Amino acid sequence: MDKADILSRIQTSLHERFGLEVDQLGESARLRDLGVDSLHVVEIMLDLEAELGTSLVDLSFPPNPSLGEVVAVIARNLAGDA
Amino acid sequence: MTSSRDVVITGMGVVSPVGCDMEELVSHLSTARSGIRLCTPRGLSKTFPAGVVPRTFTDVFTKLELPTLDRCQQMAIIAARQAIADAGLGDFSAYKQRAGLYYGTVRGGAETEQNWYEQLLVERKEASRPFTIMALMHNAGAAQISIRHQILGPVMTHSTACASSGTAIGEALRAIRDGYIDIAVAGGAEAPLTPAVMGAFDGTRALAAPDKSDVGRSCRPFAKDRAGLVLSEGAAFIVLESAEHARRRGVPCYASLAGYGVASDGYHIASPKAEGEATAMRLALEDAGLMPAEIDYVNAHATATKGGDMVEANAIHMAFGEAAKTVPVSSTKSIHGHLMGAASVLELMITVVAITESFLPATAYLDEIDSQCELNHVANSPIFDRQIERAMSFSAGFGGTNVALVVSKHREMAAKRPSIPVLSK
Numbered sequence: 001m002d003k004a005d006i007l008s009r010i011q012t013s014l015h016e017r018f019g020l021e022v023d024q025l026g027e028s029a030r031l032r033d034l035g036v037d038s039l040h041v042v043e044i045m046l047d048l049e050a051e052l053g054t055s056l057v058d059l060s061f062p063p064n065p066s067l068g069e070v071v072a073v074i075a076r077n078l079a080g081d082a
Numbered sequence: 083m084t085s086s087r088d089v090v091i092t093g094m095g096v097v098s099p100v101g102c103d104m105e106e107l108v109s110h111l112s113t114a115r116s117g118i119r120l121c122t123p124r125g126l127s128k129t130f131p132a133g134v135v136p137r138t139f140t141d142v143f144t145k146l147e148l149p150t151l152d153r154c155q156q157m158a159i160i161a162a163r164q165a166i167a168d169a170g171l172g173d174f175s176a177y178k179q180r181a182g183l184y185y186g187t188v189r190g191g192a193e194t195e196q197n198w199y200e201q202l203l204v205e206r207k208e209a210s211r212p213f214t215i216m217a218l219m220h221n222a223g224a225a226q227i228s229i230r231h232q233i234l235g236p237v238m239t240h241s242t243a244c245a246s247s248g249t250a251i252g253e254a255l256r257a258i259r260d261g262y263i264d265i266a267v268a269g270g271a272e273a274p275l276t277p278a279v280m281g282a283f284d285g286t287r288a289l290a291a292p293d294k295s296d297v298g299r300s301c302r303p304f305a306k307d308r309a310g311l312v313l314s315e316g317a318a319f320i321v322l323e324s325a326e327h328a329r330r331r332g333v334p335c336y337a338s339l340a341g342y343g344v345a346s347d348g349y350h351i352a353s354p355k356a357e358g359e360a361t362a363m364r365l366a367l368e369d370a371g372l373m374p375a376e377i378d379y380v381n382a383h384a385t386a387t388k389g390g391d392m393v394e395a396n397a398i399h400m401a402f403g404e405a406a407k408t409v410p411v412s413s414t415k416s417i418h419g420h421l422m423g424a425a426s427v428l429e430l431m432i433t434v435v436a437i438t439e440s441f442l443p444a445t446a447y448l449d450e451i452d453s454q455c456e457l458n459h460v461a462n463s464p465i466f467d468r469q470i471e472r473a474m475s476f477s478a479g480f481g482g483t484n485v486a487l488v489v490s491k492h493r494e495m496a497a498k499r500p501s502i503p504v505l506s507k
Contacts, residue, residue, distance in 0.1 A: 019145035035146050042212040043149065 001052070001078060006071045013047045014040075027068035041070065048074065086324040089258050090335035090492060093171070093321030094431050094500065095164025095269075097157045099133030099314050100418045103164065104500035108435055112464055114446040116298030116417045118312055123277040128284070131292045131300035132275050133314025133419030149213035151226070152191030157317035158223035158271035159230060166231055166267060169321035170333050174265070175232035182236040182263045184254040185224035186246025186270030187423035189279055194218040196278040223271050223317075235263050241423075243479030244383070246270050247318070248426030252342035252485055254322050264327045269319030272423040283313060286352070288387050299447040301420075303384035303413035304391050304455040311385040314419030318427040320434075325495060334496035337434050337489045340472070341370025347482030354390055359397035359484045363476060366486035367401070372472060374405035377488070379442055379473040381433045384413035384455075385420050394478070395455040410468075412460040416446040426477035430487050433475040437491050438499045441466045 011025045020034060031041065045056055056077045062069055094104055099117030101107035110117060121132035139156040140148060151159070166172060174181040189195075194217040201207040216222060221239035228237040236257065240250040247270030254266035274280070283289055290310035293300040301312040328335055343365025347358030367374060380398065384391045391413075399406040414432050421428050432443055441464050448461040472490040491497070 017145065035144070039150075039212040039216070040146065046211070 003071050003075050006074050007067065009048060009051065010044055010067060010070065013044045017043060017047070025067060027066060027071070029067050030064050032064045054078070086326055087259060088325035089255050089322055089339050090325045090328050090495065091320050091337050091339055091434060091489070092323055092328050092333050092335050092498070093165040093169025094336065094434065095161040095168060096316070096318045096428065096431060097135055097161045098316035098318065098418055098421065098428055099135055102135065102137070108439060108500050110417060111414065111432060111435060111443045112441065114417060114444045114463060116446060118298050118300055118417070118419050120292055120297050121275055123275060123280045125277045126281060129292060130280055131290055131297050131312045133312060133316065133421065134275065135315050149211070150216045152194040152217045152222070152273060153315070154187065154191050154271050154273035155217070155223045155226050157273065157315070158185070159226050161269065161271065161317035162227045162231070162267055162319040165269070165319040165321050170331065171321065173232050175234060177235070177265060179235040180264045181233050182238070182254060182257055182266040183224050183228050183233045184238050184240065184250035184266055184268040185221070185227070186240045186242070186248070186250040186426065187220055187223060187272055188241060188243055188246055189272065189274055189422070190220035191218035191222060192274055192279050193276045196276050227267065231267070233267060242483040243481050244420065244422050244425050245477040245479035245483045245485040246423040246426065248430070248477040248485030248487060249344060249483065251320065251339070251427060251430060251487060252344055255339050255342050258322060258324055265321065265323040267319055267321055269317065269427040270424040271317035272421050273315045274313050274422055275315050280313065289313065290386065301386050301416050302447045303382070303386040303416055303445055304395070304451055304459060305448050306450040306452045308386040308388065308391065308452070311387055312415070312419035314421045316421045316424050316428065318424050318431055320427065320431065325492070328495065334498035335492050336498050337437050338492045339487065340490045341366040341372065341488030343367070343369060343486040345484050347484065349482055352480055354393045354478050355482065356393050356397040356400055358482055359394060359476070359478055360400035362484035362486045363397065363401035363474065366474060366488045370472070370488040370490065372488065374402040374409070377405070377409050377472055377474050378470040379433065379436050380409055380411045381429045381443070381473065381475040382411050382413045383476050383478045385415055391452065392454045394476070395457055398457060406457060408458055410442050410460045410465070411457045412443050412445040414443050414445070416448070426475070426485060429477065430475040430489065433473045434489055435500060436473055437470045437489060438497065440469055442468050442470070
């Protein structure tokens with residue numbers, strides 16, 4: 001799964017679970033500006049883990065990450081580099 | 083730190099089976115119209131009478147907010163918001179630590195808790211969704227109100243069973259009087275109409291069955307044919323501040339909160355004791371500097387259980403002496419049921435309405451008074467055009483905590499009534 005796929009899945013999850021509009025959810029959008037906190041992120045990660053049938057080991061994000069930074073951390077997990 | 087004995091109520095807000103605003107509440111009280119309906123909790127085969135708030139609140143919150151908000155907290159936020167706006171306030175941050183929030187609940191986020199246990203025990207999940215604990219913890223309602231309105235002083239949660247919001251209000255009163263804070267939002271919330279809570283209460287064999295002729299008349303406190311309590315959901319809050327503070331803000335008040343008495347039975351986990359109840363009443367009178375004969379109305383706790391109502395009638399006789407023969411008494415649970423953690427605050431609010439609207443709210447469906455509950459009952463219909471200067475609301479909780487609160491008409495400050503539009507700051 002490439003970064004574009006991961007972003008797309010996160011966008012879908014944020015839209016379906018929390019009602020955020022997909023056009024707000026570009027790579028540069030920062031979570032705090034979207035009203036998304038760390039527990040919302042955990043919720044999304046649980047969706048992703050269930051979908052991919054895997055466990056994301058390292059979810060240490062930088063402070064107030066952008067969606068692009070979240071995607072990068074997940075990609076690193078999936079590549080086994082976490 | 084300044085202390086003041088004179089504490090007033092400047093805001094009220096309510097979400098209840100008998101109204102989701104003050105105007106609707108007054109309308110129900112003035113017609114003794116019941117808000118008790120049939121309720122079949124999901125997964126149970128039994129149907130109960132219950133005080134249902136007939137709407138959902140999910141449209142009031144965003145989908146980002148909802149995962150942390152059990153129905154209990156949704157109602158708490160809405161009722162507190164009403165009370166705060168009614169007092170002409172919104173954001174308390176300028177008060178720093180001199181504004182407080184005093185909250186009461188018995189079961190907190192009961193539905194969220196049950197959903198998690200279903201996941202744990204039925205679906206065999208080993209960890210919950212991330213927001214579960216934030217939505218089920220007892221202090222969540224208090225915290226949500228504090229965050230939304232920037233109440234930065236004491237934010238306290240009381241769990242004294244069905245006296246919870248009464249002790250919350252009483253302790254807020256003391257904190258203002260003793261000079262620790264200038265203003266407080268106080269009240270409670272409960273959302274117990276879940277299978278787990280209803281089933282657990284049904285286990286006590288204390289719940290009423292639906293009345294066969296009219297479910298609305300299932301709760302009959304003090305009646306010879308009373309058949310048990312009716313659980314209800316809802317939330318109610320008041321804003322309390324020192325009279326001096328209200329004057330400085332230029333706002334009117336509904337009434338003074340003149341007395342608080344709290345006393346525990348030390349007797350039994352479920353059975354009440356008249357001595358403990360009477361002591362709380364006496365202490366509240368003493369705190370207000372009043373004699374029993376000066377009280378013009380008592381809003382009783384009476385839940386319509388066989389034993390509880392008798393004990394309370396006895397307690398009123400013990401505390402009021404001769405005046406028990408004349409002081410008008412009613413239990414408005416007959417129309418709104420038992421809101422548990424929100425019961426005490428709702429009933430205090432009704433007691434305030436009795437003062438501002440000059441009428442005695444009734445115990446509905448009291449066709450035949452139990453001879454063991456002899457009091458001067460306001461039976462079936464409200465009594466209008468009755469000047470009420472001072473009144474008491476009483477609440478008792480499982481475990482034996484008893485609370486009495488005394489309110490009185492304020493003689494100097496501008497009087498506020500529920501029908502008066504909200505004043506802006």
